[in-house]
Amino acid sequence: MKRQPCCIECNGRIPFSLLRLESEELKVFVRKRNICLLPVVAFSVMWVRLVGMAYSDEIKMVDGTVLEGEIIKVDGELISLRRRDGSVSGLQMKDVTLISRGNEISIISRQGEKLSVLRIPKSENFSMNDVVWIKKDTLTLQDLGTETTNVAAKVGTPEAKNDAAQPSVAIDEKNAPAETKTVTAPPKxxxxxxxxxxxxxxxxxxxxxxxxxxxxxxxxxxxxxxxxxxxxxxxxxxxxxxxxxxxxxxxxxxxxxxxxxxxxxxxxxxxxxxxxxxxxxxxxxxxxxxxxxxxxxxxxxxxxxxxxxxxxxxxxxxxxxxxxxxxxxxxxxxxxxxxxxxxxxxxxxxxxxxxxxxxxxxxxxxxxxxxxxxxxxxxxxxxxxxxxxxxxxxxxxxxxxxxxxxxx
CATH class of the missing domain: 2.40.160.40 (monomeric porin ompg)
Incomplete structure (x- = not known):
């Protein structure tokens, strides 16, 4: 059984019902208006992306400053970070403490000329501003609840390579006792x-x-x-x-x-x-x-x-x-x-x-x-x-x- 479109007459209760007139030109207009809802959102997303409003990388400096942007290049000891205003900053690796990127956090240890990295999973509501203590295998956060109080590393941390896809950060070894090895449950x-x-x-x-x-x-x-x-x-x-x-x-x-x-x-x-x-x-x-x-x-x-x-x-x-x-x-x-x-x-x-x-x-x-x-x-x-x-x-x-x- 096929249902037929109905024509709703204009009255005082529905002043906009004139738009329901079933002329062929109006039906085409209404249909195009609704179908256009599909590409409009896609266009808006691409525009937002091109103007650089979506950032997911955070970098914490030695002095406690947190920088937010997009890491675009790592060249030796230099990290290139694109900021919100579109400018690109060059950060020295020796001045960086932590990097939050994607689903991981990178911690760097320096022993002389050697550079090693520790990658740990990032909790759901993690922010660099919440870090109050750093050890070799654990980040202690401010009181955000039991799920994010401690973010611990996976056992077995290999020597790090300077990788552009996942840059590394240095950390003070005085607060890094090697005997502390904690493993948390997989992230929710x-x-x-x-x-x-x-x-x-x-x-x-x-x-x-x-x-x-x-x-x-x-x-x-x-x-x-x-x-x-x-x-x-x-x-x-x-x-x-x-x-x-x-x-x-x-x-x-x-x-x-x-x-x-x-x-x-x-x-x-x-x-x-x-x-x-x-x-x-x-x-x-x-x-x-x-x-x-x-x-x-x-x-x-x-x-x-x-x-x-x-x-x-x-x-x-x-x-x-x-x-x-x-x-x-x-x-x-x-x-x-x-x-x-x-x-x-x-x-x-x-x-x-x-x-x-x-x-x-x-x-x-x-x-x-x-x-x-x-x-x-x-x-x-x-x-x-x-x-x-x-x-x-x-x-x-x-x-x-x-x-x-x-x-x-």
Whole structure:
């Protein structure tokens, strides 16, 4: 059974509904507007990268100064560091204490003319400013919790070579007793969060709005696992009749598995589920395998795009069932532009191969700020555009969400 697009007439309650007129020119414009959401984020990411706003390297000097930038070259005893303003500084190796790069920290020992390096794993919330004590195999940090109090080295530290990909740093041997050998458990690869928000109005308008959402990510050496879910609910009381009306009642969940063939190229399987009582939708299932590529994969800036076939199965109230084969294209940007603040942008385009007019776009923008290690606030904008909605329903749903969450 094929659903036909509906024409919603303009009225006083929906002043912007004139945009729903079903002229061929307007349909082409609306479709192009939504499809363009896909490359816009990619262009923005590349621009940010080119102007040099994404840095992941930190260098701590002997005098305690911490420099942040991008290490571009190591030539003998000199480290070339590109700063935020685009300038390049030359740092003498003898003046450096520590280097934090990627997932590792480099500590250097000097014994006469010999140079040796100790590489240890970097904890999740590590910062050079948190280092208060350095020994041969251990960094002692300020009180950031049990997970980051001590970062210990792996047993067996070889002689270091001056490598441009992983430069080394010198350390005072007086605070480096050789008999201290501590090995910690492997760093945690997973993390998650649970957020909730509640808004209540009383007076001219009486309403209650609630949202509950959660996310889980486990990024390992060979594969990644992701899961996120959201539930939205709103009830409005009619003052004239004193009758409660449910205006929002929907739940969405996405599970994804990625297998890394190379550090950047991967294959995946993505499963999306949705329920929406207002649209008389019992469930919508979109199953999609495919391949993807990580164009940017630094500590603070990540961008990936993917594509593959998609199978959509929908069941509506009354027993109406529809299914179709099509294509899915998706992309995601994650940018930690501040130490405790992250921004994300994502979009997905799904189109039926049987009817090219049957397509939809899911997009979202979000900002998350950690007040403490465990407590965070977040703001999100979600947009769903369905070119062929159910009869009597609008094509586009926009949602703004503010919530407080717990990180684990």
């Amino acid at each position: 690869t997973w993390k998650g969060h649970i957020d909730a928000g509640l808004t209540a109005k009383d007076g001219n308008t009486e309403s209650t709005t609630a949202n509950l959402k959660g996310g889980y990510a486990n990024e390992r050496e060979c594969d990644n696992i992701y899961f996120d879910a959201i539930a939205l609910y709103e009830i409005v009381t009619n003052r004239d009749t004193n009758v409660d009306e449910v205006t929002v009642n929907e739940q969405r969940a996405t599970g994804k598995y990625e297998y890394k063939h190379t550090p950047r190229f991967y294959s995946f399987f993505n499963q999306y589920l949705e329920h929406d009582e207002i649209e008389s939708l019992n469930y919508r299932s979109i199953s999609s395998p495919g391949v993807g590529y990580r164009f940017l994969d630094s500590e603070r800036l990540k961008y990936k795009a993917e594509a593959g076939p998609a199978y959509t199965l929908e069941r509506f109230h009354g027993g109406i069932t529809e299914d179709s084969l099509g294509v899915r294209v998706g992309q995601r940007l994650d940018w930690q532009f501040w130490r405790d603040t992250k921004f994300y942008a994502k979009s997905e385009f799904v189109e039926s191969a049987e009817d090219t007019n049957d397509w939809r776009v899911y997009s979202g923008l979000g900002l998350r700020h950690n007040l403490t290690k465990s407590i965070a606030v977040s703001f999100e904008y979600l947009d769903q555009y369905n070119n062929m909605p159910a009869e009597g329903k609008m094509k586009e749903d926009r949602t703004f969400i503010g919530s407080v969450g717990y990180n684990f």
